[in-house]
Amino acid sequence: MNRRTRIFLPLIIAISIAMGIFLGTSLNYQKKTITFFGGTPQERKIKRLIDYIQYEYVDEVDTDSLLDGTIKHMLDKLDPHSVYISARELEGVSESMNGKFVGIGIQFRMYRDSLTVVKVLDKGPSEKAGIKAGDRILIADNDTLYGKQINSDYILKTLKGKPDTSVDLIIYRKSEDELLPFTIVRGEVPINSVDAHYMLSEDLGYIKINKFAATTYQEFKVALNDLLDKGMKKLVLDLRHNPGGYLQVATQIIDEFLEDGKLIVFTKNKKGRIDETFATSKGDFEDGHVFVLINGASASASEIVAGALQDNDKGTIVGRRSFGKGLVQQEMQLGDGSAVRLTVSRYYTPTGRSIQKPYENKGNGEYFNDFEQRYHGGELMNADSIKVNDSLKYETPKGKIVYGGGGIIPDIFVPIDTTMFFPDFHYQRSRQFVFQYLDTHVDEFEGWSFDTLMSDFDKDKHIFNEYMSEIPSEFQSFTGEEEKNFRLYLKALFAQQIFDINAYFRIVNEQDMMIRKVIELHDEGYPIDP
Incomplete structure (x- = not known):
């Protein structure tokens, strides 16, 4: 331990203790406004300590950074989902969960020292102004953006801004080989959380949700109504790799499937207060059957949806055991643009089960990344390898046995398809290849x-073949099935760039084992009512 570490360690411990006292006495979000350094002895104590460090300590110290690190350290001692969000991080998180941001509406990448438009976002300012994929943005408000090293944060700061402000761009369009001036008025750009919706067959629809954000329910209703107009009788609701989001939004979606008065979810806080949420009579798909797709990356609000439908004997859960998050967080502002998301309650499915997996005595790495443990334990290949706790056994109204204690176990298990997993190199290189190919073959798909x-x-x-010719030899070994699936993946990437994300999922789902299982069940007339 060096001299500086010996000096700082007591200070960090002292701040941690003081902050712990502060949080314990003041962080009651229902009754108090959260303020730092008020009039209590504990608050005055930590304020005095920070003043000592700032004004008296022998070396210059970034007290903001010291305090940020201390808060993170404290929250790490609570549970894996109580987290600190810095002011810089909070802006991006808020945009994602609000379902919109203010900017010019493009996806971009730096390509050969030029800021290149990869995708023009639907209904955004750039689309209205006539910007096209492949355009190089050379200058923005007299700021040169080519021929030098600039990072994404700098670009975002340049292109984003307040609503109704403008940015003057000089763009090089390769297809026309000329420089073009554009003035774009910044505006709201939607961040969609419903990736895709389409008909899998004459009466079987499909909706893919990537998170539960503020706009998700409205997006879902548009998709649901569109599929109902096309004759949908059964729905595949794809919640794979959906990490969750707003509980209220999840319950709104569940209400579309459950009859009036059915319990959706309930929460319980440390004081024993129970808040229950029930379905209403407004659902548009109460008579239809829903297949919910889940996997090990389906968490939180996704598990609330799956658990509510499973416990009410409504629909069929298909796939593999979900993540196992049964904790509810409340976002609390800290007064300087930063915030904490503090776990304030647990949620329970209608039968009364908590699906929170154990986190005591586990580091965050082990807790969040248990894919390998599940893989080596065999549960990704065989349902019999899923460990259940008989003391956490519950029964649905129709007598189906369900378990708490670590995720939602599907009604119908589908093993992982190893032929659809490629080395990370291919996922990264193939996206770059697709962009480059389309950039140099502008007319091929016209x-x-x-x-x-x-x-x-x-x-x-x-x-x-062109892709394979450009990659190192150690990545060129595909089995016949792997080559078939990788070519399908390349096709989907091209479809995404040429059309949209909906086209991507329509293609990759062709060989998806869960989708194929649902179609098989559907064709067999499943479910068969007793």
């Missing part, structure tokens, strides 16, 4: 419809 791409894309394998 006038193509989605149906044309589905039937005619890379029939002679020239695109696949």
Whole structure:
């Protein structure tokens, strides 16, 4: 331990203790406004300590950074989901969960020292102004953005701003080989949480939700109504890799499936207060059957949806055991633009089970990344390898046995498809390859419809062969099935760039084992009522 560490360690411990006292006495979000350094002895104590460090300590110290680290250290001692969010991080998190941001509406990347538009976002200012994918943004408000090293934060700061402000751009358009001036008025750009919706068959619909944000319910209703208009009788609700979000939004979606008066979820805080949420009579899909797809990355609000439907004997849960998060967080502002998300209660499914997996005596790395443990334990390949606790056994109204204590166990298990997993190199390199290919073959897909791409894309394998010719030899070994699935993945990436994310999922789902299992069940007339 060096001299500086010996000096700082007592200070950090002292601040941790003082902050712990402060949180314990003042952080009652229902009754008090959260303020730092008020009139209590504990608050005055920590304020005095920080003043000593700031004004008397022998070296210059960034007390803000010291305090941030101390808060994070304290929260790490609570549970894995109580977290500190700095002011800088909070802006991005808030945008994502609000379902919109203010900017010019593009996806971009630095390509050969130029800021290049990868995708123009639907209904955004750039689309209205006529910006196209492949355009190089050379200058923004007289600030040169090419030929130098700039990071994403700098670009975002330049292109984003307040609503109705403008930014003057000079763009190089390769297809026209000329510089073009644009003035774009910044505006709200939607961040969609419903990735895709389409019909899998004549009466089987599909909706993919990536998170439960402020706008998710409205997006879901649009998708649901569109599919109902197309004759949907059964729905596949894909919640795989959905980490959760707002509980209230999840309950709104569940209400579309459950009859009036059915219990959706209840929460309990440290004082024993129970808050229950019940379905209403407004649901538009109460008579339809829903298949919910989950996996080990389906968490929190996704598990509330799956648990509510499973416990009410409504629908069928398909896939693999979910993540296992049964804790509810409250976001609390700290007065300087930062915030904490503090666990304030636990939630329980209608039968009364908590699906929170154990986190005591586990580091955050082990807690959040237990994929390998599940894989080596065999549960990703075999349902019989899923460990259950008989003391946490519950029964649904129709007599189905369900378990608490670590995620939602599906009604119908589908093993992992190892042929769909490629080395990380391919996921990264293939996206770069697709962008480069489209950038240098501008006219190849001109006038193509989605149906044309589905039937005619890379029939002679020239695109696949070009990709393989550009990668190191150690990544060129594919089995026949792996090559087939990777070519499908390449096709989906092209569809995403040429059309949209909906087109991407329509293609990758063709070989998806869970989707194929649902179609098999559907074709067999499942569910068969007793």
